[in-house]
Amino acid sequence: MTTTTNATETHRGAPQGEPLLAATDIVAGYLPGVDILGGCNLVLHPGELVGIIGPNGAGKSTLLKALFGLVPVRSGTVTLGGEDITNHRADRLVKRGVGFVPQTNNVFPSLTIEENLQMGIFQDPKQFGRRFEFVTDIFPALAERRRQRAGSLSGGERQMVAMARALMMDPSVLLLDEPSAGLSPVRQDEAFLRTRKINKAGVSIVIVEQNARRCLQICNRAYVLDQGRNAYSGPGRELMNDPKVIELYLGTLATDVEAADKAHPEA
Numbered sequence: 001m002t003t004t005t006n007a008t009e010t011h012r013g014a015p016q017g018e019p020l021l022a023a024t025d026i027v028a029g030y031l032p033g034v035d036i037l038g039g040c041n042l043v044l045h046p047g048e049l050v051g052i053i054g055p056n057g058a059g060k061s062t063l064l065k066a067l068f069g070l071v072p073v074r075s076g077t078v079t080l081g082g083e084d085i086t087n088h089r090a091d092r093l094v095k096r097g098v099g100f101v102p103q104t105n106n107v108f109p110s111l112t113i114e115e116n117l118q119m120g121i122f123q124d125p126k127q128f129g130r131r132f133e134f135v136t137d138i139f140p141a142l143a144e145r146r147r148q149r150a151g152s153l154s155g156g157e158r159q160m161v162a163m164a165r166a167l168m169m170d171p172s173v174l175l176l177d178e179p180s181a182g183l184s185p186v187r188q189d190e191a192f193l194r195t196r197k198i199n200k201a202g203v204s205i206v207i208v209e210q211n212a213r214r215c216l217q218i219c220n221r222a223y224v225l226d227q228g229r230n231a232y233s234g235p236g237r238e239l240m241n242d243p244k245v246i247e248l249y250l251g252t253l254a255t256d257v258e259a260a261d262k263a264h265p266e267a
Ligand SMILES: Nc1ncnc2c1ncn2[C@@H]1O[C@H](COP(=O)(O)OP(=O)(O)OP(=O)(O)O)[C@@H](O)[C@H]1O
Pocket: 030, 031, 036, 054, 055, 056, 057, 058, 059, 060, 061, 062, 063, 210
C-alpha cells in the first residue's frame, strides 16, 4: 500500500463501474481562507459500506458534511448517480435519496419515537406506514416503544431512532457521523451491528468513525484521512493489518495501553 497517487490507489479495492456517490478533489472549510480538506477523494458503490477513519481533527466529519452540503465545497465535485450535487442543500439531497445522521442532537427529545419518525418523512407523509414497517422490521424495539419520548431513551437507543428517522425517506445512501461516539463499549458494538443491518437491508453507507478497529471490521473498504487529505485506502481487514496504518493511527491504542500500564503498574 502506498500514499495515494492515482485513481486505483486512491480507491484501492473499489468495485468496477459507476459509483453511486463520488467526491473528487474536495477542498472545503468553515472559515474564509482556511481549508480543512485539501483535496479529498471518496467513492461509494451500490451496496457498499465504506468507512472514513483517521486521527483527531483529520477532517473526517468535515468530509461527510461536505458531501451533504453542510460545509461549503470550494473546489472539486460531489456526484450522486453521476449527477453533480456539489453544494446542493441538505433538504434537496434528502429528496434525492441521501440520508444524514449527525453525531449529536439527532433526535427531538420532547417528541415520541413515532413522532420523530414522522419528522423524518414530513416531505412525503403518505409513505409513513410503509416506511414505518421497513424501519421497525430492522429495529423491532422502535415499534414496541413507539409512544415513548425520545428524551427518555439511552444514548444507544437515541442513536437507533436517529438512524431510523434518516431511513424513513428510503435513502439509497446513508451518511453516518460517528454513531458510536459517547457510547459504552457494549452499546458501541450494538451501533456497529445496527449499521451492518441497515447495509444488509440494501442501503449503501458512508460511516465516519473514531473507533477505527471496529469500523474496519465491519466495512467493505475504508479511507484513512490525515490532515485533510487521503492517506491510505483499501479493504477494511487489509488496512487493519497494514503497518503504515497501524503506525499512523491504530498504533496509538497499543501505545496508550502501554503508557497506562507504566503509569499504574498495579492496576
Ligand atoms: N464548525 C466549525 N468551524 C470551524 N472549524 C471547525 C468546525 N468544525 C470542525 N472544525 C475544524 O476542522 C478540523 C477538522 O475537524 P473534523 O471534525 O472534521 O475532524 P475529525 O477528523 O472528524 O475529528 P474528530 O475525530 O476529532 O471528530 C478541526 O481542526 C476542527 O477544529
